Amino acid sequence: MKNISKILLVIISCFFTVNIEAQNPIIKDIFTADPAPLAHKGILYLYTEHDVATQEDTNYKMADWHVFSTTNMKDWKDHGALLSRSTFSWATGDAYAAQCIERDGKFYWFVSTFHKKDEVSQGGAAIGVAVSDSPTGPFKDAIGKALIINEMTTDMTHGWDDIDPTVFVDDDGQAYMFWGNGSCKWVKLKKNMIELDGAITTFKPKNYIEGPWVYKRK
Numbered sequence: 001m002k003n004i005s006k007i008l009l010v011i012i013s014c015f016f017t018v019n020i021e022a023q024n025p026i027i028k029d030i031f032t033a034d035p036a037p038l039a040h041k042g043i044l045y046l047y048t049e050h051d052v053a054t055q056e057d058t059n060y061k062m063a064d065w066h067v068f069s070t071t072n073m074k075d076w077k078d079h080g081a082l083l084s085r086s087t088f089s090w091a092t093g094d095a096y097a098a099q100c101i102e103r104d105g106k107f108y109w110f111v112s113t114f115h116k117k118d119e120v121s122q123g124g125a126a127i128g129v130a131v132s133d134s135p136t137g138p139f140k141d142a143i144g145k146a147l148i149i150n151e152m153t154t155d156m157t158h159g160w161d162d163i164d165p166t167v168f169v170d171d172d173g174q175a176y177m178f179w180g181n182g183s184c185k186w187v188k189l190k191k192n193m194i195e196l197d198g199a200i201t202t203f204k205p206k207n208y209i210e211g212p213w214v215y216k217r218k
Contacts, residue, residue, distance in 0.1 A: 026076055027068060033060075034097035034164070034211065038107075038135060045069050045135045047100045047109065050081060062094035065111065067136055082137040085113050088128045090146055092116045096125075097164040097211060100135065101193075103175070107132045108193045109139055110177065112163040115149055124150030124159030127179060129194055142194045148179070155202045156182040164211045167193075171216070181210040 032048035039045075046068040053061040064084035068076045083098075085091040093114030100109040108131055115126035127148035130139040148162050155161075158181075165179040167189070175189040183204050188197040 027078075029078065030066070032066065033062070036097075036099040036166075038100050038102065040102055040135050043069050043071055043135075044073070045100070046076070047098055049095050049097065060094070062096060064095050065098055065109075067100075069136070079136045083109060083111065083130055083139050087130060087139065088113070088141050088146075089144070090116055090118070090120065091126070091128060099166050101167050101169070102135070103169060103191075103193055105133070106193075107135050107139075108142065108167070110147075110165040110167050112165055112179070114160075115146055120145065121149040121151055125162040125181075126150065127162055127165050127177075131194070147194065147196070153180075153185055153200060153202065155185075156180075158182065161185075166213050168214050168216065176214065178212045178214045180212070184208055184212055 031051040033051060034049050036047045037044055048066050049062045050064050050066050051060045052063045053059065064081035067079040067082050069079065070076045085093065085095055091113045096112040098109060098111035100107055108129055110127060110129050112125060112127050115121040115123055117123045126146040128146050129142045131142040132139040150159055150162055153162055161181045161183065162179060163181050165177055167175060167177045169175045175193060176186055177189055178184060178186045183202045185200055185202045187200045190197040
């Protein structure tokens with residue numbers, strides 16, 4: 001029976017030729033990572049990191065964050081590097097995964113990078129938030145300090161656990177942020193989107209490493 005199945009498969013493959021034309025990668029001019037989409041007024045915006053590592057480098061070098069847009073999912077416009085670690089006076093290191101979300105006519109871009117060693121933090125991964133009146137900026141640091149620093153979460157011993165924020169607003173208006181490496185963390189946000197509203201909760205989903213993405217369905 002197994003041999004018959006194999007013969008049938010060969011015969012079928014002889015009669016059908018499938019031409020597949022992939023549209024990926026959608027961004028061809030620069031190296032990008034961790035895309036986060038935002039649909040607004042008939043336009044899809046894509047917020048990404050930008051890797052500038054050369055062939056001689058042994059690791060990625062995430063220099064800044066770019067914004068792309070499309071109205072047909074085929075043609076993409078690069079709006080440039082609208083955000084970088086230099087936007088945040090407290091930041092250093094690479095520009096890691098980020099997400100932009102709209103609320104009450106403003107656009108809040110939650111980013112992960114590293115914190116300088118100073119009187120506020122001894123360093124480690126941190127989460128900041130930038131704000132703009134437009135999905136394509138200009139963006140500025142919304143609070144002048146990190147929203148999350150390494151000292152605020154102590155369940156993991158390594159210093160890069162506070163990365164990769166994802167944010168969504170529930171039907172009742174409550175905003176939530178999820179993030180983390182090694183463990184997943186979540187916290188409520190106040191309506192202004194730049195302040196925590198309660199304690200941070202940590203948990204470990206099965207096989208979880210990093211890069212959460214939260215959305216609501218039904």
